[in-house]
Amino acid sequence: MRQVSDSLGTLDVPETALYGANTARGAENFRGLGPALAAYPYFMRAMAGVKRAAARANQRVGALSERQADAIAAACDELWDGAHWDQFIVPLAEGSGGTSTNMNFNEVIAARANQIMALAPDAPERVTANDHVNLGQSTNDAVPSAIKLACVLAWPVLAEGAHRLINVLEAKGRETSDILRTGRTCMQAAQPMTYGQLFGGYASLVSRALHEAERAMQGLCVVPMGGTAIGTGLGAPEGYGAEISGALSESFGFTISCAGNAFDGMQAADGFARMSAELRNLAAACAKIAADLVILSSDGASGIGEILLPAVQPGSSIMAGKVNPVMPMAMQQISMMVQGQDLTVSLAAQAGQMEINHFEPAMAQALFTQMELLTAGLPLFAGKCIAGLKVDEDRSYENLAKSFAVSTVFLRELGYGKVAGLAKRAQTEARPLSEIAAEEGLLDAAQLRAVLQDATGA
Template sequence: MNTFEHNDARQERDYVGNVQIPGDKLYGVNSVRGFENLGVSPLSVAHYPAFRDAFAQCKWAAALANLDSGILNSETSSAIIQACKDVIDGKCDDSLIVDLMEGSGGTSTNMNFNEVIANRAQQVLGHPAGTYEVVHPNDHVNISQSTNDVYPAAMKIATYAMMGPLITEVEKLAGQFDQQAEQFADVLHLGRTCLQDAQPMRLGQLFSGYAALTHRLAAELRHVRDKLRTLPLGGTAIGTGFGAPASYRASAFQHLGAITGVEYLAPSNSFDAMQNMDVFSRVSSELRTCSASLAKVAADLTVLSSGPVGGIGELKLPEAQAGSSIMPGKVNPVLPMAMIQLSFAVIGNDVAVAQAVQYGELEINHFEPVVASRVFDSITLLTNGIQRFREKCVAGITADAARNAQHLTESMAVATALVPTLGYAQVSKLARQSVAEGRSLLAILEESGVLSRADAMAAIDKASYPVFDH
């Protein structure tokens, strides 16, 4: 029995023969062919609601634009619009069966939406699904459109929508780092370069660097997000707009703006908009940069919280869960580790996007499905990962001020702070003595009467502040 056979099945015919479809489903033969031929992943085109909604929004705007142009009557247009609303409400998800990674260049996806919307519109008008008596997938739902302009338009709309919550999470993380920078402003800290003792600083300065980075990541994501507002909608198959009325594009964009609340723009060159997907290279690149940058921060937190006895132990991270099934009491930095692991996946996704963008051919890029799936995956991973990283790790970080001060005062980093007071030669001699005797430089200074501990600490304190104005 065919996967799509059912006791109460309705029967449709296409050019390759008979296909039986369950009577309670809204897809048609093109959807079945796409599912059977190109089902390779566990995710359907309904998996990401933003993508599902974006496709329905394009069809909704098209129905209104086609009504304006006089090529759809009001009854048909209204039925299509109601069907689109039902899709957006998630009522048709079980009929959106085509694989997100389908390899037909988006045609199977577009036809899955066309068939579902047409069949739902048929029901709205009191006709059975599958007959297409008054609403046809191609002649009515897809009129004035092509897969080649609707699919990339829906990709951009969905990506724009999904990046909003991501940017919010990055901004919240930046705000959390701002709070930590203020909280740790007075904590003396040993600055390190190449994992070796370097110079005195404040722990709050370290976190202010994390905050500045994260604010910048949010700003760059906002900037590249704005580039997604230019859509190829109205270009139909190759950019000429053939098959659509002259007034269609302007009307479609006007209605799309009202539907989405976003001012989307027609391209200055329709052929460029159809041929090239460089904007997704830029979007994916910023996602990669965001993930890699935050992975660096996560790695820092892992190192600074290492221990509790054999490591640095200057930071204490919230204890999220047991770290070992065999070593009692062991607690690992699982949230920073998760951020680092997440970055590996996002970087891999970016490589796939770069390859797909490169291999577009002539008038279109038929590798859009893999771009959509990888970009959506990266955004989802980052949005969820950053939220958990902030809530379950960064927000609960505390500092061991005594250990921070101990590592600084017992290190050779204090030597640099003393040069302005004692001179390079004398500090160098005392530093060598400190190394040879295995004693702290501060202890040697105080014992020799060269400099009191209070004066030495004052010099260290002074050295930990920037010499330039902010």
């Protein structure tokens, strides 16, 4: 062990630790508050990218020497590539508003930069955590910027899974385009439609939800860097504010801009709330589809029985042969968890006080959890459920032909009163309305199918 010091005293850390006293105190103070920083790879890269950009901006305005900036950037490159992550021991949901998180990065990057430069402990160009790695920054602008950019980095994989689901739903719609089914409202038979229309509607629903989430994600490319502690930029070298957005764009490889009003950028968390809400909406859309599939796949002997889901595992430890809709239910549970995390983001976003929001660590953990759940869940739902499901065409048509949904095809010709009388007779005699219609010479079985198909508008 070796000793490290801060303004509060001296602490012991492992001999090989790259972190210092601030990190050690944060890890001890917030022990048990959830996973440490290293559990969130996109955030690790985002913070490394932010620190790398700050070093280059400071170099360009002459506040850091080229050697110092190169060493800091090299250390950040190593972090981006996954090195030294075992040194990040502060829980993400720490209670210091992100200060312990920021200092964990500052301390590790400074120590590694000095190793890269191979400087003696008293060398004049030696890098320190606060004076060099954190130069031009505050926790209050660096951490929320990294949280935003971590979401942007995580987005492509999530979007890929969502597009996979949309494509599979569209393909299933084409596959079932001519299969008639009972359209249901209030869980009662309503009007005829096709399964192609059902799956096409699902694909459109997910596509719209994904589009809105992507718009929210794009809004996260506006960050509060340059505002330092409260938006004034106090403490940043002259010219740094004009350089940082370009340096960030270079560091991340996409366009990043700084908030037009720094005070708004520092205090407002609506970007996080908006992103979380759209992730919630995406999850809820998928859960709605999943819930429908659970009902439509209820077994033919006692339920609707129109959809046959892939049997991915046995459904019971006691009821032999039972197969449950486990993938739709998993999608529903993912939605429940995503919506729970959204509540955390919403509460934290409105709880900000004065010039900053102190609860960004909680928002970060919630947002990253939402994205992880959807990134894993959407392709599973697509591949293990939608892609392999089958529609029992005969059962679906039987349910339609026996239902009161067929009554709508007679309304224009016979009028509501006549059709209501037919429906009442069918109910009294416990016979399908289609059978009564054929008996009265309105149309035979072949004509009924053709009329129903035409009524779908497909």
